[in-house]
Amino acid sequence: MIRAALAGVLVLLSACDQLSGGNTSQRPVAARDFPRADRPVAPIVSTRWSSEEARDRVNEAEDIMDRAGIRPGMTVADIGAGEGYYTVRLAQRVGPTGRVLAEDILPEVIEALSRRITREEWDNVSVKLGAPEDPRLPENSFDRILMVHMYHEIAEPYAFLWHLSPALKPDGELIVVDADRPTDQHGTPPRLLACELATMGFRMEELIPKPTAGGYFARFRRIVARPDPSAIVPCAINQPS
Numbered sequence: 001m002i003r004a005a006l007a008g009v010l011v012l013l014s015a016c017d018q019l020s021g022g023n024t025s026q027r028p029v030a031a032r033d034f035p036r037a038d039r040p041v042a043p044i045v046s047t048r049w050s051s052e053e054a055r056d057r058v059n060e061a062e063d064i065m066d067r068a069g070i071r072p073g074m075t076v077a078d079i080g081a082g083e084g085y086y087t088v089r090l091a092q093r094v095g096p097t098g099r100v101l102a103e104d105i106l107p108e109v110i111e112a113l114s115r116r117i118t119r120e121e122w123d124n125v126s127v128k129l130g131a132p133e134d135p136r137l138p139e140n141s142f143d144r145i146l147m148v149h150m151y152h153e154i155a156e157p158y159a160f161l162w163h164l165s166p167a168l169k170p171d172g173e174l175i176v177v178d179a180d181r182p183t184d185q186h187g188t189p190p191r192l193l194a195c196e197l198a199t200m201g202f203r204m205e206e207l208i209p210k211p212t213a214g215g216y217f218a219r220f221r222r223i224v225a226r227p228d229p230s231a232i233v234p235c236a237i238n239q240p241s
Contacts, residue, residue: 031133031159033229038236039192040184042152044106050214052085058212061089064148067208067217068175073097074143077167079135080104080150081127084113090146091122101137103130133159137167148177149214152188158232161200165226172222174202179215193218195235200226 055061064086070076072095078087081102090100102117102125104110110129117125130136133156137145145168154160168174174197179187194204201224210217 028131028133028156028159030131030163031156034133034156034159034162035232035234037157037196038234040182041155042183042186044153052083055085060213061086064146064175064177064210064213064217065090065093067210068144068146068173068219070094070144075099075101075141077101077103077135077137077142077145079130079145079147079164080153081113082109084116086146086148087113087117087125088120088122091125094124096124098124100125101142102127103135103137105130105132132156134163135160135167137164139166140169142167143169143172144175145172146175146177148175149179149186151176151178151193152183152186157196158199158229158234161197161202162226162229162232165200165202165222168222173205174220174222176218176220177210177213177215178218187215189237190216190218192235192237195237199232199235 070090070093072093074094075098076090076094078090078100081087081104084102087100087102091098094100100122102113104113107129110127114127117127128136132154145164151157164174176188176193178193180189181187182189183192190207194207197204197220201222202220203223204218205221206217206219208217209215
């Protein structure tokens, strides 16, 4: 309920911003040098996509981690970790020699996840409060960064991706799981996703349907340096209705 209420406030603020002509003073300071997304941004309405029991019945996390190549000893970031469905399963997969950083942008979610990590004694997990425009990840640190059913909720995608990019190791990969539907319907069309990631120097290496995960699996690798913020041109792609 708290998360839904906060989402309503964010939507109201966004509407007011549009009515005022897009006043940049209402945007986070770290996002003002970047263009806005040329598409709707879905509100955050829940800390979970589905129940953990239902997701495990279709082997969701194991399937996605296998496809992402998650192995013991890796360092992985779980962006938009929510209640920690992927966080704890990643922690089990990477083992005691690996590390998982769970990030979310709502303090109450981070506090609840911290309690879970402590209660379940996941010693290889850290939690971090991020921001809508910056996940605040340490540079050159991650073999994989996962964003599962949350990309469409990123309010400042160009600023967010620009700040995220340096956190990957040179051979690291960015993994996105989302639904193939318009962003205002809590999904991201793959062509739009590929375009927005390409603006940050990422190339889509793989795109496969994953109905058991509620959509598709996309794997990206960074192939060129991130651009200067002033050089970024927003993707203008008509989304399916």
